[in-house]
Amino acid sequence: MHTGQPQTVEHVVEAFVRHLRHERGRSENTVRAYRRDVESLLGSLGADSETTTQDAMGALDLAALRGWLAGASAAGAAPTTLSRHAAAARTFCAWARREELLSVDPSARLRAPKREKHLPPVLRPSQMTRLLTQDAEAGQETPVELRDHAAMELLYATGIRIGELVGLDMDDVDQGARTLRVLGKGNKQRVVPFGGPAAQALEGWLRRGRPALLTERSGPALLLGARGGRWDQRQARATVDAALGALGDTSASGPHALRHTAATHLLDGGADLRSVQELLGHSSLATTQLYTHVSVERLREGYRRAHPRA
Template identity: 60%
Template sequence: MSAPGPQQPLPREQPEPARHSGELQLGSTLDPALARALSDFLRYLALERGRSAHTVRAYESDLSSMLASAVGDGAWDLSGIDLAMLRRWLGRQSDSGLSRATLARRASSVRAFMAWALREGRVEADPALRLAAPKRDKHLPAVLHREQAERLVEGAAGAASEGDPVAVRDLALVEFLYATGVRVGELAGLDVDDLDFERRTARILGKGNKERTVPFGEPAAAALTRWLAVRHTLASAASGPALFLGRRGGRLGQRQARDVVDRALRALGDTSASGPHTLRHTAATHLLDGGADLRSVQELLGHASLATTQLYTHVSVERLRASYLSSHPRA
């Protein structure tokens, strides 16, 4: 890292395998064989597929629900689970008011689990092959206009003007999210030594433990430099190499980062957008509006598929259309 001042690079911590609690949580409610199968699958996700702890917990929640439902319907091992049971479970989830996106994710979790069980020889047939879920609602992500984005960072800068370390941290956080479009989990996992101030780049550990390098601009560099100058005032024995720290000195968590962004967005007063993903969407859309090519934006965001990035081209087209309708005399 080429950081400002005499600060020495801190050692990079290796990411720990995702932890799960399948056997501990399920042992009292499921047959041990089912609990063991779930635990083995979660371990496979964490150690062989490199899934994050957050992703593994989501699978655990989805599959715990499905297995408990199957047991209630009379299944005591994986081979006893059939398509009718899975459809009843998904129907109950729908009746409880879950969104289409959540139902689609839960069905996907079950399909992945049962496909794994078939490969491992734990079942003779995959009952989830024909498990269908409602299609996800297709909607464009919330995106800030340029003027809103400028007011967002100006508001954070105003709050940091008196030198409060937490406000200085929040400014650096908002500037960095808007500059890079990184996910909130990626931001929370950043270490001090992941920043290269000479090249103005950051090393990001993304989904599946895939590493990429993203650039950031001068405003973000200035905000980060200012934060690093006061970081020691929040640091504690629990800080380690973490770039962003909480009030008690530990690594800033994803929920805390979301709170920071939500407060900044509410202060705008003219948007219903919320959460750090708004800044990710905004960064991508503004890049495309400014002429960046789709492949470059894909690399910046860490998307595995170009089709995912193409969503932002639709956002740009919709913004262009809205501007046309509001300003062209013959629209």
């Protein structure tokens, strides 16, 4: 990235973003989050987009990193956010050292608060039944309603992320085998199965919903927005939020609640941990093991309610 001319902070940030996308293969969500974090870090040093690289990097040391994290903590940032801040700083500093923008990596001794492990909210099977049948009770005949129903069924049937769902193309679906080819984090592909109810909802969308919304903008996208383009992730999140809110008896919110629920119900039903890990696309089994804590806690709660000597 060196051109012989003084580089500005803006140039550095853009080069770092290219590194995340093309060399590290990070998701767009991660790229956006790390960009904001690095801009915040450099801004805490008094740098703006026109500050030269030499001036900005000269002020970046361990004390500056700790001060930045302390400021975020004082502003009320959650431990999970602080943990991501630290991860972004470590990735940025390691890259800057490799690019010879830093003489040493000041993040090598940086520590952040440990992320809290909490039990994710999940829906009971009876709640999932209500969630997936409330569209049918409402008629479920317009193209948008058919799409929403298919999306909800697929999210619960497969446990895929909302970004993976809206990123599906037509040729990612094998209706005969009832599988989806999913592009997950780190551009890793996996194949996930889905069951009869999801297959029926998907067939209804493909037969009566998608053709009605199809335009020149649609391309190969499986799920379409009201104007014919690929369904926007924010709109998809809002759809799931609204459906969960309509239940009225759960604190679960967002598409990840359906992912948590799918994983927990699989484990409750006897699925082995490795299979669930592969289904969810987790790189580490430790991430999947969080759902075993959910199942054990549910078992413990049932025991406390039912056993006379609990």
